[in-house]
Amino acid sequence: MSDHVPPDVDFGRVWAEVAGEIWSPPTGAGERGLAWLLGSPAFARVIVTTPSLVVSWLLASVVVLGVGVVVTAQTGEPWIALLAPVLAGVGIAFAYGPGVDPAWELSRSMAISERTVLLSRVVAVFAVNALLGLLASFVVGDALTLTLHWLVPMAMLSALGLAAASASGSAPVGAAAVVLGWALIVLGGSVSLGGMAAVQDARLMPIYSALAVVLASVALALSNRKVTGW
Amino acid sequence: MVMNATLSVDARGLTQRLGRTTILNGVDLQISGGVFGLLGPNGAGKTTLLRTFATVLSPASGDLRLLGYDPRRGAERTAIRRRLGYLPQHLGYYPGFTVFEFVEYFALLKEMPSAEIRPAVARAIERVGLADRAKAKLKTLSGGMLRRVGIAQAIVNDPDLLLLDEPTAGLDPEQRVLFRALLREIGQTGTVIISTHLIEDVAAACNRVALLDGGRIVFRGTPDDLSSFAEGGVGDSALERGYTRVLTGARG
Numbered sequence: 001m002s003d004h005v006p007p008d009v010d011f012g013r014v015w016a017e018v019a020g021e022i023w024s025p026p027t028g029a030g031e032r033g034l035a036w037l038l039g040s041p042a043f044a045r046v047i048v049t050t051p052s053l054v055v056s057w058l059l060a061s062v063v064v065l066g067v068g069v070v071v072t073a074q075t076g077e078p079w080i081a082l083l084a085p086v087l088a089g090v091g092i093a094f095a096y097g098p099g100v101d102p103a104w105e106l107s108r109s110m111a112i113s114e115r116t117v118l119l120s121r122v123v124a125v126f127a128v129n130a131l132l133g134l135l136a137s138f139v140v141g142d143a144l145t146l147t148l149h150w151l152v153p154m155a156m157l158s159a160l161g162l163a164a165a166s167a168s169g170s171a172p173v174g175a176a177a178v179v180l181g182w183a184l185i186v187l188g189g190s191v192s193l194g195g196m197a198a199v200q201d202a203r204l205m206p207i208y209s210a211l212a213v214v215l216a217s218v219a220l221a222l223s224n225r226k227v228t229g230w
Numbered sequence: 231m232v233m234n235a236t237l238s239v240d241a242r243g244l245t246q247r248l249g250r251t252t253i254l255n256g257v258d259l260q261i262s263g264g265v266f267g268l269l270g271p272n273g274a275g276k277t278t279l280l281r282t283f284a285t286v287l288s289p290a291s292g293d294l295r296l297l298g299y300d301p302r303r304g305a306e307r308t309a310i311r312r313r314l315g316y317l318p319q320h321l322g323y324y325p326g327f328t329v330f331e332f333v334e335y336f337a338l339l340k341e342m343p344s345a346e347i348r349p350a351v352a353r354a355i356e357r358v359g360l361a362d363r364a365k366a367k368l369k370t371l372s373g374g375m376l377r378r379v380g381i382a383q384a385i386v387n388d389p390d391l392l393l394l395d396e397p398t399a400g401l402d403p404e405q406r407v408l409f410r411a412l413l414r415e416i417g418q419t420g421t422v423i424i425s426t427h428l429i430e431d432v433a434a435a436c437n438r439v440a441l442l443d444g445g446r447i448v449f450r451g452t453p454d455d456l457s458s459f460a461e462g463g464v465g466d467s468a469l470e471r472g473y474t475r476v477l478t479g480a481r482g
Contacts, residue, residue: 013349019356020348023330023364042338049324049335102322103335106383109284110339111311113304230288230302 084133089157093174149200159215238421267436315389325369
């Protein structure tokens with residue numbers, strides 16, 4: 001046998017190459033697409049492991065927005081604009097952190113920093129929820145106008161969810177801040193403006209935009225210290 | 231203070247606090263090469279010390295160099311993490327991942343070169359004796375097997391500094407013997423630090439040992455040095471008696 005084997009063949013390396021190919025499960029189309037888009041298999045895997053982007057979570061989001069579509073079509077009230085920002089804010093609060101990501105402790109010792117992991121997932125969760133909201137708005141009718149009405153509040157509540165979850169180190173606290181914050185705004189608007197005016201009143205959008213910028217800045221500052229610990 | 235860049239770990243006056251409680255109280259420890267055992271009772275601070283060395287926690291005060299780098303600096307912290315392996319006390323995992331996918335995920339997070347990842351993952355899985363379960367979902371594995379998966383992700387990048395917190399918990403006697411051999415093998419080229427309650431692991435695998443109590447190092451030396459304190463101690467082996475004797479002495 002050894003007479004037929006070139007002396008420079010490293011069987012251990014050959015075995016590892018072959019075993020690595022055989023044992024490696026096929027990568028899903030979504031992850032492959034993300035890896036191509038981001039130019040990084042690592043970031044693609046970071047995003048597909050996001051707790052608030054698993055199939056069950058996405059299905060729940062689709063169901064909630066589906067109900068919003070039906071109610072909006074029947075009543076004419078802006079239910080999609082009410083629900084879509086909350087879904088994004090809660091999803092971002094549950095994107096990363098202790099008790100949310102099973103591998104959180106290990107992730108904190110990795111070369112790709114936890115801050116990078118967090119921000120990648122935040123962007124991904126926001127993009128997915130914005131896409132779902134856009135589809136829901138498209139089903140109801142005037143997608144562009146409707147989308148403009150919820151996109152800014154979505155950015156504000158996403159920043160609020162991230163800031164509250166980062167400050168407290170708790171995803172449920174972040175989610176509660178999103179739900180409570182939005183409920184207070186909507187109820188306050190209902191008293192002062194009537195109905196669901198606060199959800200899509202164009203006069204409030206500059207305020208929501210300013211809040212989004214402030215909260216996003218706070219979240220970024222917190223992620224640098226509270227999330228990484230360094 | 232002059233830190234030694236040739237050491238794998240150089241800790242001077244390291245302090246960690248949780249609220250008002252001091253977990254580590256001025257720890258001085260210099261470690262270079264071989265297998266180093268961290269012993270101590272529950273609550274002594276072993277896990278906190280390992281988490282600090284793993285760059286999971288930043289020190290409240292004191293100086294720390296890991297592999298010659300200062301972990302307080304972002305770029306140097308990344309350089310440390312690329313050459314680090316860490317097994318936490320409680321390994322979190324994604325139940326739907328296969329063994330291969332899980333180890334591969336951490337190889338990706340350690341920024342290993344793409345072309346090296348699959349062979350490195352295969353080698354790590356084989357080294358911990360899980361070749362026949364490489365394609366199994368994590369949710370189907372026993373506790374001992376999951377522990378070995380955790381060890382595989384820790385060694386996948388052939389780390390220069392390997393930190394293992396209670397690595398043999400859940401392993402059966404045969405696996406523990408194999409694991410100690412693996413530790414000795416890794417310790418020949420890098421530095422391994424294990425935190426353990428199991429004196430026999432220390433006796434079999436470690437060439438240096440430190441005993442931590444109340445957040446302070448109360449002993450450092452070789453296992454034989456610790457055994458030399460056996461007289462008057464309690465335990466089944468000289469090392470155990472030395473351990474209990476040193477602890478009793480440290481507590482006055």
